[in-house]
Amino acid sequence: KILRDGGFDAVTEFTSEPKTGQVMIVSNGGTVLFYVIGHDAAVARRLVEFLQRTDFAGVIFTREGMEGTFTLDKARIDNEHAPDVEMAFRWDENKNQFGVAGMMDGDWQRAAGKGTHATLSKFEMHNMLIAAGPDFRRGEADELPSGNIDLAPTVLDLLGIKSSSPVDGRVLSEAFAKIDKEVLKPVMETLEATKRFPGGTWRQNLKISRVGSTIYFDEGNGEFTR
Numbered sequence: 411k412i413l414r415d416g417g418f419d420a421v422t423e424f425t426s427e428p429k430t431g432q433v434m435i436v437s438n439g440g441t442v443l444f445y446v447i448g449h450d451a452a453v454a455r456r457l458v459e460f461l462q463r464t465d466f467a468g469v470i471f472t473r474e475g476m477e478g479t480f481t482l483d484k485a486r487i488d489n490e491h492a493p494d495v496e497m498a499f500r501w502d503e504n505k506n507q508f509g510v511a512g513m514m515d516g517d518w519q520r521a522a523g524k525g526t527h528a529t530l531s532k533f534e535m536h537n538m539l540i541a542a543g544p545d546f547r548r549g550e551a552d553e554l555p556s557g558n559i560d561l562a563p564t565v566l567d568l569l570g571i572k573s574s575s576p577v578d579g580r581v582l583s584e585a586f587a588k589i590d591k592e593v594l595k596p597v598m599e600t601l602e603a604t605k606r607f608p609g610g611t612w613r614q615n616l617k618i619s620r621v622g623s624t625i626y627f628d629e630g631n632g633e634f635t636r
Contacts, residue, residue, distance in 0.1 A: 437517040439526025443493035454494045462612035466515040468500040469530050469614050469630040478605025478612045501531035530630035547587050555596050555619040555626040580624040596621050610636035
């Protein structure tokens with residue numbers, strides 16, 4: 411509805427053959443994917459500039475790369491099925507009614523309890539993994555970045571199975587009991603993008619950590635200021 415009110419031919423499903431310039435919206439709750447039919451560059455650019463001036467956009471990624479955005483490859487989602495534009499909603503450090511910090515904008519059509527694939531909020535990106543058993547160190551907290559992508563290579567390594575093809579992620583060997591704890595240090599990086607408008611400026615950022623060749627997203631957000 412917001413995009414339609416903004417003058418876009420936007421739908422969540424097609425009832426007939428889609429037309430060039432229409433926008434298909436796919437919501438993941440805290441993130442929205444925008445597929446511009448025919449990859450119409452003018453419509454995609456107008457869409458991005460519209461989002462950059464809203465009060466709900468957090469971080470915007472684009473297929474072709476536009477001023478004030480990050481290209482899809484920065485989020486490792488550059489493939490043939492990727493959207494033309496992807497937007498993570500804005501978040502802040504306010505607390506909810508239970509005193510838990512980390513509020514976010516999101517798809518308002520989703521009722522409570524329907525879940526979300528989250529934004530780039532630090533409160534959602536920084537979760538907890540608990541590993542227990544004879545192969546793991548006891549009573550230790552690993553401060554290095556890790557993620558879901560590391561589970562497969564770690565489990566394969568514990569089972570002594572060599573993958574027949576390259577896998578993403580890394581082995582969380584610093585948590586293994588029978589291996590001398592390796593001193594690893596993450597390399598931190600902050601990406602920034604800006605676009606100036608007659609009435610204000612859009613700024614967005616994405617904080618990244620690297621451990622070896624593995625990349626983790628720590629947080630990202632954006633804001634339009636007048």
